[in-house]
Amino acid sequence: MSRADKAAAIAELSDKFKSSNAAVLTEYRGLTVKQITDLRNSLRGNATYAVVKNTLTQLAAKDAGVTAFDGQLVGPTAIAFVEGDPVEAAKGLRDFAKANPHLVIKGGVLDGKALSAAEIAKLADLESREVLLAKLAGAMNASLSKAVYLFAAPLSQAARTVDALRAKVETEGPVSGAPAPAAADEAPADAAPAAEATDVAEGGDAS
Known part of the structure; x- marks a missing residue:
């Protein structure tokens, strides 16, 4: 050479x-x-x-x-x-x-x-690079899916509950024992007894 x-x-x-x-x-x-x-x-x-x-x-x-x-x-x-x-x-x-x-x-x-x-x-x-990447991707996908489920499931359940409650209120009036939605100009809580007294007065003797 x-x-x-x-x-x-x-x-x-x-x-x-x-x-x-x-x-x-x-x-x-x-x-x-x-x-x-x-x-x-x-x-x-x-x-x-x-x-x-x-x-x-x-x-x-x-x-x-x-x-x-x-x-x-x-x-x-x-x-x-x-x-x-x-x-x-x-x-x-x-x-x-x-x-x-x-x-x-x-x-x-x-x-x-x-x-x-x-x-x-x-x-x-x-394990080869491809296998490790595939496992990493699978783990990430599984984690993301789980996270989406954990975040989305309570929200969807809450939305269904709110919709059901709203429909019930519209057809039957306020649910017994459940507070009515507060309006922006709603009277303070300590004014409630006075309102009840007025109802009694208009209807006569409560007994």
């Missing part, structure tokens, strides 16, 4: 490190070309799986400020550069490694933080 080709390869790898959400370092010794192609296809949409040269990758990682792979760039190396959901990418790598033990997950980096192989396995056990 010429000096210009090496410089271009380093620049390309450096850009991949900088633009990726995460990167997972693997060793693919023993995998066939078909198996690697199958792995690439399984990761499509979340990650790009690239076979790399260790020396160039070390230089590119240094240029991108990535130190997570220091001392691990040995043997046949390929890196999954994650552009989508890191959890889905980790699941894809884990599942493939279970079916194809020749794939060895050595470590990774997520948002600048180094991850061990064990931490990547834990990442793969998490």
Whole structure:
């Protein structure tokens, strides 16, 4: 590889490190070309799986400020550069490694933080972003529906009660024992006895 080709390869790898959400370092010794192609296809949409040269990758990682792979760039190396959901990418790598033990997950980096192989396995056990968002949306919808019911139900019941009372008053007069609606110029409460006395006087002896 010429000096210009090496410089271009380093620049390309450096850009991949900088633009990726995460990167997972693997060793693919023993995998066939078909198996690697199958792995690439399984990761499509979340990650790009690239076979790399260790020396160039070390230089590119240094240029991108990535130190997570220091001392691990040995043997046949390929890196999954994650552009989508890191959890889905980790699941894809884990599942493939279970079916194809020749794939060895050595470590990774997520948002600048180094991850061990064990931490990547834990990442793969998490629920995907889509599942978490769906659960969050469901919880929010349920909470909103409950809140709407709690607020709306008493109001609707009160409205029905008021309507029923109004209809009863219109047909039968004031409900026994219920105070009549107060008018703006209604006499004070302490004037009620005088009104009762007047009624008695007009009707004669109350006894």
